[in-house]
Amino acid sequence: MAGYVVVGTQWGDEGKGKIIDVLANKADYVVRFQGGNNAGHTVVVNGEKFVLHLLPSGMLHGNGKCIIGPGVVIDPKVLLQELDTLEAKGAKVDHLFISDRAHIIMPYHVRMDELCEENSGEHKIGTTKRGIGPCYADKINRVGIRAVDLLDMNIFADKLKRGLEAKNLIFTKIYGAEPLSFDTIFEEYKGYADRLKHRIMDSIPEINKALDDGKLVLFEGAQAMMLDINYGTYPYVTSSSPTTGGVTTGAGVSPRKITKGIGVMKAYTTRVGEGPFVTELTDELGEQLRKTGFEYGATTGRPRRCGWLDLVVGKYAVDINGLTDIVITKIDVLSGLDTVKICVAYDIDGKRYTSVPASTEILSRAIPVYEELPGWKEDITQMKNYDELPENCKKYIKRMEEFLGCPISVVSVGPDRTQNIHIREI
Numbered sequence: 001m002a003g004y005v006v007v008g009t010q011w012g013d014e015g016k017g018k019i020i021d022v023l024a025n026k027a028d029y030v031v032r033f034q035g036g037n038n039a040g041h042t043v044v045v046n047g048e049k050f051v052l053h054l055l056p057s058g059m060l061h062g063n064g065k066c067i068i069g070p071g072v073v074i075d076p077k078v079l080l081q082e083l084d085t086l087e088a089k090g091a092k093v094d095h096l097f098i099s100d101r102a103h104i105i106m107p108y109h110v111r112m113d114e115l116c117e118e119n120s121g122e123h124k125i126g127t128t129k130r131g132i133g134p135c136y137a138d139k140i141n142r143v144g145i146r147a148v149d150l151l152d153m154n155i156f157a158d159k160l161k162r163g164l165e166a167k168n169l170i171f172t173k174i175y176g177a178e179p180l181s182f183d184t185i186f187e188e189y190k191g192y193a194d195r196l197k198h199r200i201m202d203s204i205p206e207i208n209k210a211l212d213d214g215k216l217v218l219f220e221g222a223q224a225m226m227l228d229i230n231y232g233t234y235p236y237v238t239s240s241s242p243t244t245g246g247v248t249t250g251a252g253v254s255p256r257k258i259t260k261g262i263g264v265m266k267a268y269t270t271r272v273g274e275g276p277f278v279t280e281l282t283d284e285l286g287e288q289l290r291k292t293g294f295e296y297g298a299t300t301g302r303p304r305r306c307g308w309l310d311l312v313v314g315k316y317a318v319d320i321n322g323l324t325d326i327v328i329t330k331i332d333v334l335s336g337l338d339t340v341k342i343c344v345a346y347d348i349d350g351k352r353y354t355s356v357p358a359s360t361e362i363l364s365r366a367i368p369v370y371e372e373l374p375g376w377k378e379d380i381t382q383m384k385n386y387d388e389l390p391e392n393c394k395k396y397i398k399r400m401e402e403f404l405g406c407p408i409s410v411v412s413v414g415p416d417r418t419q420n421i422h423i424r425e426i
């Protein structure tokens with residue numbers, strides 16, 4: 001039995017897509033369990049770049065089945081566009097299936113996301129405006145539409161009618177915005193249902209059987225620890241659980257079947273959107289990291305905020321996810337710096353913290369406590385063995401491992417699927 005979960009340990013964009021693609025080579029299944037097309041996962045194959053938002057990043061590697069699991073929210077328009085794009089590039093797409101329990105993002109969710117953000121002034125979250133929060137809100141409020149409803153257009157019409165009526169009241173009476181049309185949405189979604197229905201399935205028995213039969217199932221996290229609805233920098237978070245715990249509710253498997261928790265950790269930190277970021281660099285160095293690391297959102301194109309590695313966040317991610325392995329990514333971006341810094345604690349209002357406080361207001365006042373390590377100058381992007389790495393780069397990795405108390409198994413040194421240094425087998 002092998003259920004491997006790959007999760008982000010910071011604020012997203014750690015390189016999860018790349019790592020899933022690498023591991024997918026030997027996987028029988030790759031399963032998304034939360035989030036939606038707020039994700040942007042980049043896979044680079046022979047110099048060609050693919051950005052996947054809803055499709056699992058295992059689509060391009062190996063022969064495994066790819067499943068969009070029950071805990072995901074699906075915008076069918078985006079899904080079909082992604083499938084069409086991959087197919088046009090000659091990739092195989094018939095191995096993609098959708099859980100019948102996954103919730104469907106409707107045009108009124110996207111509109112609601114936009115209106116909430118536009119009307120929140122300085123309190124806006126900086127969402128991706130893909131309708132993620134409003135869709136999850138309807139799910140929790142028990143008024144959502146699920147993939148299974150696309151299999152019977154009478155049921156779909158009834159749910160759409162009720163859902164849209166409620167949303168149109170809010171659009172017109174609260175926001176003074178235009179209502180959306182039932183007929184337009186119904187026709188559009190009927191077309192999506194026709195194209196998607198053969199992919200809609202009950203994924204739960206199949207995934208559980210695969211695990212019981214000793215197959216390798218790879219669960220692909222989107223977003224990350226600090227965007228988690230329960231444990232992230234609330235309210236500046238996403239609306240799902242991107243942690244290993246999210247697999248049990250989002251894919252329908254028992255925690256006993258999860259054998260590895262693999263945390264992807266960028267060698268520095270980035271964040272897109274609003275919210276506290278203790279180690280943020282707003283100076284030239286931050287700009288340099290953005291340029292060298294090409295830190296622009298894979299979904300919205302927004303410049304990512306950049307800063308030093310925060311190991312308070314890292315330890316929080318190790319603990320909450322029960323990580324068994326860490327994959328460090330983008331350490332090549334730090335090459336060339338005289339010194340590199342690691343945050344090991346926060347000073348807030350005269351008190352030292354070694355864990356992440358719940359209050360966003362308190363966290364916003366945190367002053368990072370840094371350890372400074374010597375940098376390295378060498379280009380490491382073509383290195384294949386740990387021993388080849390510059391001594392100071394190894395010291396950085398060792399310090400991370402020692403602080404986090406979790407083995408570092410792979411060091412990624414470039415975006416391509418071949419640019420990895422394997423320290424231990426995952």
Ligand code: GDP
Nearest residue numbers: 013014015016017041042298330412413414415
């Ligand atoms: P994800 O959302 O976690 O899948 O990450 P993104 O794809 O949004 O962002 C990661 C970016 O870094 C992408 O452009 C990747 O191609 C790139 N990347 C991944 N690993 C490495 C690495 O080790 N070094 C460098 N230089 N780039 C990397």
Ligand code: IMO
Nearest residue numbers: 012013038039040126127128222223238272273
């Ligand atoms: P991947 O999977 C980085 C951020 C948004 C915003 C907050 C809430 O590529 O790592 P949402 O649209 O989810 O309601 O926005 O979460 N966010 C991400 N940031 N990477 C992501 O995904 C993200 N998905 C959402 O920028 O701050």
Ligand code: MG
Nearest residue numbers: 013040041298
């Ligand atoms: Mg991303």
